[in-house]
Amino acid sequence: MKLNFGVSPIPSFTVASSVLGFFYVKILIKTLEKAGMLKQPWTRQEITVIQTCVSASTGISFSGGYGTYLLGMSEHAAKQTTEAKHDMNYKNPTLGWMIGFLFVTSFSGLFSVVSLRKIMIVDLKLVYPSGTATGHFINSFHALGGAKLAKFFFDFSATIVGVGMMCPHIVNISFLLGGILSCGILRPLIETRKGDWYSADLEPHSLQGLHGYLVFIGISMLLGDGLYNFFKVISRTLAGLFYKILCRNANMQIPIVENSSPVRESLSYDDQHRTKVFLKDQIPIWFAIGGYLALAAVSTAILPHIFHQLKWYYIIVIYIFAPSLAFCDAYGCGFTDWSFSSHYGKLAVFTIGAWAGASHGGILAGLEACGVIMIITSAASDLMQDFKTGYLTLSSPCSMFVSRVIGTAMGCVISPCVFWIFYKASPDLGLPTSEYPVPSATFYYNMAKLGVEGLSALPKGCLKLCFGFFAASILINLTRDALGKKRSWFIPIPMAMAVPFFVGSNIAVDMCAGSLILYVWQKKNKANADAFGPAVATGLICGDGMWTLPKCILALVGVKPPICMMFISRPTYNKLD
Template identity: 65%
Template sequence: MEARRGENIEKGFDGVSVSDEVDRESIEKKKMEDEEVLSIERCFENAEVPSWQNQLTFRAFFVSFILGILFTFIVMKLNLTTGIIPSLNVSAGLLGFFFVKTWTKFLEKSGMLNQPFTRQENTVIQTCVVATSGIAFSGGFGSYLFGMSEVIAKQSTEANDAQNIKNPKLAWMIGFLFVVSFLGLFSVLPLRKIMVIDYKLIYPSGTATAHLINSFHTPQGAKLAKKQVRALGKFFSFSFLWGFFQWFFTAGDDCGFANFPTLGLKAYENRFYFDFSATYVGVGMICPYIINISLLVGAILSWGIMWPLIDARKGHWYSADLSPSSLHGLQGYRVFISIAMILGDGLYNFLKVLGKTGSGFVHQVRDKNTGIVLPVADRPSPVSASLSYDDQRRTQLFLKDQIPTWLAVGGYIAIAAISIATLPHIFHQLKWYYIVVIYIIAPTLAFCNAYGCGLTDWSLASTYGKLAIFTIGAWAGASHGGVLAGLAACGVMMNIVSTASDLMQDFKTGYMTLASPRSMFVSQVIGTAMGCVISPCVFWLFYKAFNDIGLPGSQYPAPYATVYRNMSILGVEGFSSLPKHCLMLCYVFFAAAILINLVRDAVGKKWAKFIPLPMAMAIPFYLGAYFTIDMCVGSLILFVWGKINKAKADAFGPAVASGLICGDGIWSLPSSILALAGVKPPICMKFLSRGTNTKVDNFLAS
């Protein structure tokens, strides 16, 4: 949409009817002067662009490896707590700049600096780090992969037999990721020229990251980046030390600051409290206000109104003797109504993005100048003289280092063949012909996701994964391990379409920073390979360190693991497992999610910002409001800061938020090691009502 609008503006400008030739010349002159002022590449005109081999340095990958581990811990913790993961591109670019700049300064003082730090190398680091930590999300450690485990399966009475369970093991998780994570990179590789140059897709996140990296490497930007890194470091230290301090008070269940009944004990019982999590205060500062408000609305609607009312029907709508985690009781309403909203929102956005993708693609092909070659060829197309200086320079260098099409096609076929031969040995329920069907249609879906992401910045990887859950699960059937087959198919599909859109975002970033497509592709491959090892190891550390991982109410409840498994059960076994009136409520909330989205799109951007997002509303339906309150506190801090000094809030807000997230996230490493070593906190801090406290005192006195 944005790319088309940009082209229309250009056409409208060039097509102005001007009778006087002098006026036309003055307009063109003014246009060129404006371009001179706004040109980014003029700032770097005298800077030599290193060859693609020189952009791939040892120090870049060493820093990427260290940051990849840090960011994997952060993403894994978010995966296993609420499943809300903000964009960490800014943090990756900022920390990459800081580490390598420090490295080069040290070498420069010692007279050993052979190669200066460039924005291309910074782009390589950012790409590699995001690719590494991205596997922690697309690998399904908080969703489909952990949903296969016995811990999650035991939370329902359906499909918890041996053929629908596969417990995590380090070897098969690493093997699975290696055979499914690279296909997406090859599936859209031949389309890079069409997407970035011919169709001029925006890729908002990739464009924003490129602007950030470009600004870092100008003299003024470098000074600001140093101040931002200093702010990040301060709040990183505070967040890490705060996590360490809290640990001392968590010697038992429901102990510590994380269980502080800040809004009263009755509110605490309904999961309304501030849990002092620096991570989610930081996430709240990064997420748009509408996300946090949507979460709060969802929490009030569910835990404030619906669940107390349904709980009052205990004994009528469902048995009063059920355990709190049974899906035949209140927990079933929480899980399945949440699933209904997620599916409704996902279906609407899938159709919306698919419609935009289809219409945009048709317009692009119809309006494209016939002189430009559409199919991606190994030879570069001519650079149009009508382009701005920036676009001419970027297009010239983007087309300089071509990646052969035969490499993309051959790589896809080779990896697909290995995957088809290997996956049935990891999941015997996932037959080879299921995988063949997935790999035949996957490139088309990968293109749709990458193209739609370029238009809307919205990746629908999880929606395509859910599509695989229902289709492959139903095909396999309940008696042949359909639940596990559906979850495994979800993983295959999610990894392909997710990495495809990520790679195209990185190509856009590389295009705008003059980083070679070859260096982008190589750094993405290396980052993905790192992630295939680092992510399972980090998950294994959590899995072994915390015995209650995946259980409702625990420190790491992994809510989406339960959601994904129950989607698979729903797809295979139908609606027989739902408690009374739950199906009707699911229909209502499914329709409500679609209706809310329709209203949001109908009223326009001015009013849409006041209408909550159904996907965000659905998350606290299952988890509660505690993390929502944390995020709203983060929003409030940023809002007040913006009112006091908007320039500082805009400049340092993301850095402060990143520091809070990174510090608390990296505390997960020492806390996991302490748990594995059997070192327990010395104090349990609990909160009791006055009446309960009196009873405890009387009991102890007797």
């Protein structure tokens, strides 16, 4: 929770939570065994279910927006602007409405994509690197010598290199191309228009300046790729159902994607067994759709009483579009291991905020809509990561879904209570003079303030660029599908190209380094690389993941590294002199 109040990116605790869950359970079981109360050995499914519950509970600490949109609604954030003259523009946190808000919204994301687990995991075979690493890690403790192997790999600390080894080569190349496009081409070109397209006096992270161009272009690429694949899956599913009804053949499988699940002979025995176990427990479609509609109805009835600015028809529109955004986020996370929920939330800030208008509480309406979208999309991508872990550990999807629901319910109570302790202990929380200034909260409030102005608030030419890149993403996907799988291996993936627009281009180098390591290894000994490549990548991710916890503890107590290394160009070095 304390990390939410800082300025640096918050690391993922997926791997760390699975490791800690494993050790806590092992200690408990050892204690019970010594007391003579337990004789049965622990299983990988039990560890997977516990990890899922812990991950769901801790995930609320981040998607709950305690350092972003939720605290951005407060009076402290509003006081730092000129718009705090009316209570329509701020809402201070209280424990009651925070818990109610989370309970109403946090479960919708689970129901929005649960019926797509076969498509994502089995048919599309998305990687979900964190879920894959966690699955391999849990399996390693149940294999002969697995614990020693996992301990050996803890010496590494290169998560992104490990992710690069897990992702297909084309994904890593797409990262690199996206970095070149964003930082090597667009950024210099747009900077030449400083003072013309946007004011030269803006702060570096202002959405009305250069940062706004990159963020909204990246969002347009995410939406173009995600929505294209969303409607492709829906259309092929409906076409398959229609063809099945016409043929009256109950044994025919629905053709979701080319060369998907019907081709079983290309799968190894392990993959066939995993697929069989994964599809054994069915979660009915009617259950997912009915659950989502019921939660949407509850949200429509309750949220306007919590947030008076968020009208019931805003909520209906949000829940109509939320499943497609959840699919986009889960689909992109499968390729890149990144959740783009905060960026989809920014999109909600601008659309709902502009719709409501400044005079009708558009600032708060935008922030509230941002929260709903962030929670739904984040839960969707996290659920698919957990399903990937369950697929690898032969765990029951139904058990994992129930565990996710329980963990989410725990997080809806625990995380607001922890935040409330900080909020009451630091009355100046969110102010510049506070121990916890929470600059992201002010950023979100100013973004919402900007959003009520509508499209006119975007920098000059930004909307045209967004439409262009949105269309380009769709065109690239059409080209990939037209050429077929065998001939489209060299065409980049827009979803992966969009990531450097948000996080910078340096990440592409690490991803490509991992891809290069695996490529050289495969050239020298393909069988060896295919067998041990996932284990090495898992070790890299787990090693860095295990360091996350002590690293955060050191940061919280103010310990700084004794030495830092930085690489800069010669012209920059001369300026330092």
